[in-house]
Amino acid sequence: MRKEIDILRERVSHLERELRHKQLIISSIHEIGKALSSELRIDRLLPLIMEEVTQIIDAERSTFYVVDHERGELWSKIAQKAEISEIRLKIGMGIAGHVAKTGETVNIQDAYSDPRFDPSTDKKTGYRTRSVLCMPIFEPIRSSKSKPKILAVIQALNKKSGHFTREDEELMASLAAQLAITLVNSQLYLALEKRIQELNLLYSIEQEASYTDQDDTLYDRLLDKLVSTLKVKAGLIAFYDAKNHTFGPYYFKNIHKTDSKKIDLASDLGIEGHVLRSGEVYYTNCATHDPLYLQNQPSGLKFKINQLICAPLIINDQPVGIIQLFNKINQNDIFIKDDVKILTSASRQISRLIEARKLRQEKIKAERLATIGNMLSTIVHDLRTPMNNIFGFVDLMRDEEDPDLRNEYAEIVIKQIQILNNMAHDVLDFAKGKTSILPVKYPVNKLLEDFKKLFENEIKKQGYEFEVECRAASMLYVDPDKVIRIFMNIMKNALEAMDKGGKFSIKAFEANGEVVFQLSDTGKGIPPEIKDRLFESFVTSGKKGGTGLGLAIVKNLVEQxxxxxxVESTPGKGTTFKIYFKKL
Structure with missing residues (x-):
């Protein structure tokens, strides 16, 4: 009886242990479930999950390996109680590498008796591996036809009591299925983060272009964005001169000025030549063994180049330069396809930016040349009237025998030459925004007499009527040459707007403490579409010559x-300008 009681007690004790273990499993699964539903970042999830996994299957420690197919290796994302911070294995190397390669679950009781076991990690850490349970984590199957991809490997070491069982395998498999979904969600989250990072980079590139017109500042900021986004130590932008097949100018980031002066890349060799010819991004994670890199190594750099990525700058299918970035900041990082995508997008954006800047600079240059041309055209156009006067009075002097009249004509010629000189200065001063009037006390009637004497013959000779009337006996404080220029510019426009036989008149009278000069013509009037912009530079309509700068100068001189x-104008009837000066 006592023996039976002992057996029952033993069974009860065993059942209690099993119950506690089941409760522990349920509690751990509950904790894992809560973690999986509340966090997307795998870095924060894995420590908790691996702690629970170790506890559930009663192991001494566990390791979670991420499978990096691009590098062909596994690396320990989480290694519990590990004596080294990171473990890296080639796919196919060791138990975990074998699982990553084959997709098999491995459960061995004595690691050192299995030929697949690699004891090198034990030797480095001093830890003794006995039993191993290692299992792949597959990408969730999306199609029955597609082969699932191995995302990670989970490995438990040294069962505390005995060996890992079939139940441990099933338990780990159920956890692996949950982890697979979490890994995929995390990868999608990270991919979204990278996409946002890429968009932020492209947006910041666009923004930088609007902040500065200085090339040095702009390209320094662009390189700063690229270096920080791709997490590299240094970089450069080199422009390509297709005519001379050389690089330059260069712009650098985190490369000392004394070093940068020594850099002289060949455009037809190495990675640079390949990128220019292919128009595609090229990268290497082992530069010292890359044959293209060895053809054209950057000289003068004080740091060793281990990793390099190079992208072309292309405008209208022609290379205009390159972007090069050197060495990942984290020594365990390498350039991957995501970096290629980001740099490809960035280089295209920068190429468009460069093209837009070139077009803008060419437009500004063309506008400057056009402005100079318009100014020269205006000067030549405005010079015709005084030049005609000079020719006319010189012709009169040749035939005139009366010395007094000859002297009078000579004075007029000298005056016209002074006007020519002043006109040239006026146009240049107007373009520069300068003020250059020399006011003196001057009678109103004398201004009209001067104007009449200078231009009456020319106006009538061209077939127009001319009338001058002065009803003001006041003095003005003005620059007489500039006032004559005002009258002349308005007169020129009037003559161009009238048919032969038309009438131009200038009158002066006083009103409300001011002297008013009224200049009228019987021409076609001012077109409505330019009336509101009449005094702007280069506004003109329907004229055979000139550019419209004349009235802009008029307004400028009046304001000085x-x-x-x-101005008052009626289409088909004529135009009247009224100029108001305060009388003395």
Missing amino acids: HKGRIE
Whole structure:
């Protein structure tokens, strides 16, 4: 009876242990479930999950390996109680490498008796591996026809009591299935983060272009964005001169000025030549063994180049330069396809930016040349009237025998030459925004007499009527040459707007403490579409010559005299300008 009681007690004790273990499993699965539903970042999830896995299957320690198919290796994302911070294995190497290669689950009782076991990690750490349970984590199957990809490997070492069982395998398999979904979600989350990072980079590139017009500042900022986004130590932008087949100018980031002056890349060799010819991004994670890199190594750099990525800058299918980035900041990082995608997008954006800047600079240059051309055209156009006067009075002097009249004509010629000189200065001063009037006290009637004497013959000779009327006996504080220029510019526009036989008149009278000069013509009037912009530079409509700068100069000169100008115009009937100056 006592023996039976002992057996029952033993069974009860065993059942209690089993119950506690089941409760522990349920509690751990509950904790894992909570973690999986509340966190997307795998870095934060894995420590908790691996702690629970180790506890559930009663192991001494566990390791979670990420399978990097691009590198062909596994690396320990989480290694519990590991004596070294990171374990890296080639796919196919050791138990974990074998599982990553074959997709098999491995459960061995004596690791050192299995030929697949690699004891090198034990030798490095001093830890003694006995039993091993190692299992692949597959990508969730999306199609029955597709072969699932191995995302990771989970490995438990040294069962505390005995060996890993079939139950441990089933338990780990169920956890692996949950982890697979978590890994995929995390990868999608990271991919979204990278996409946002890429978009932020492209946006910041676009923004930088609007912040500065200085090339040095712009390309320094662009390189700063690239270096920080791709997490590299240094970089450069080199422009390509297709005519001379050389690189330059260069722009650098984290490369000392004294070193940068020594850099002279050949455009037809090495990685640089390959990128220019192919128009595609090229990268190497072992530069010292890369045959293209060895053809054209950057000289003068004080740091060793281990990793390099190079992208072309292309405008209209023609290479205009390259971007090069050197050495990942983290020594265990390498350039991967994601880096290629980001740099490809960035280089295209920078190429478009460079093209836009070139077009803008060419437009500015063309506008400057056009402005100079318009100014020259205006000067030549405006010079015709005084030049015609000079020719006319010189012709009169040749036939005139009266010395007094000859002297009078000579004075007029000298005056016209001064006007020519002043006109050239006026146009240049207007373009530069300068003020250059020399005001003196001057009678109103004398201004009209001067104007009449200079231009009456020319106006009538061209077939127009001319009328001058002065009803003001006041003095003005003005620059007489500039006021004559005002009258002349308005007169020129009037003559161009009238048919032969038309009438141009200039009158002066006083009103409200001001002297008003009224200049009228019987021409076609001012077109409505330009009336509101009449005094802007280079505004013109329907004229055979000139550019419209004349009236802009008129307004500028009137304002320099603290005066004001008004215009009234009726299409088909004519135009009247009124200029107001304060009388003394």
